Amino acid sequence: MITVERVDFISVPTRDTGQARRFYGGLLGLPESTTPEDVYAEFETSNVTLGTWEPERDGLPFAPTAGIALRVPDVEAARRELEAAGVQFRGETMDTGVCHMAFCADFDGNGVILHRRYAEPRPDGMGHTESREREDARREAS
């Protein structure tokens, strides 16, 4: 069996690196570890690097990705701030019973989730979504 040690980076496709810089660096405030001259950009969260790139420069079709969940102290406050800057959100902020999630997109249409777990941390300190059994039970009840 192969050993996967860690996630080194998450690719975020963009059509315009400058546009990605405005979102991830400007609006989200993530520190950039590349320089403005670079044709790609790397932004640091405390655990994983987000690396933007332009697939079309490599002759590949651009396809937006979905679902990078970023931890913020307060989902509603962060949402209001991004909405005021023109960021589009899809639907209402969701309360899963253990966390709040608000779904938006960066300027390329890549899905970004503002996320905050409010339930007590589990023994391993993580765990973000419901178990399938709980999800099924909730679906049946509603």
Next chain:
Amino acid sequence: MQVERLDFVAVPSRDAAALRAFYMDVLGLRPDDNANFEVWIGDTCLGIWEPERVGLEFEPQRNGPLALRVSDVAEARAELEGKGVEFLGETLDTGVCHMAVFRDPDGNDLILHRRYKPYE
């Protein structure tokens, strides 16, 4: 605006149980102690979900979202190919790292990655 960390990456699937089995049995990822459809790579959580269960269209993740660090890309690639995993093109040498792009059973892109140039 304060982003504290990356909490998880959502991975779309049409069959979450099968995808979970692939991540655990083929890639050797660690299952979450509590949640059924979360697996861990180091301190990064992958949350498998089925968009079609909530009325959304299923779209596999293309453009290689996750770069997985392995000790040797060629070796890991050979092992995965031996298990029938599909790779896209040749392994890329960027000048600082090796990258090989492959697909999980749902068609989501993943990258085997190893930087060989020392970090400055």
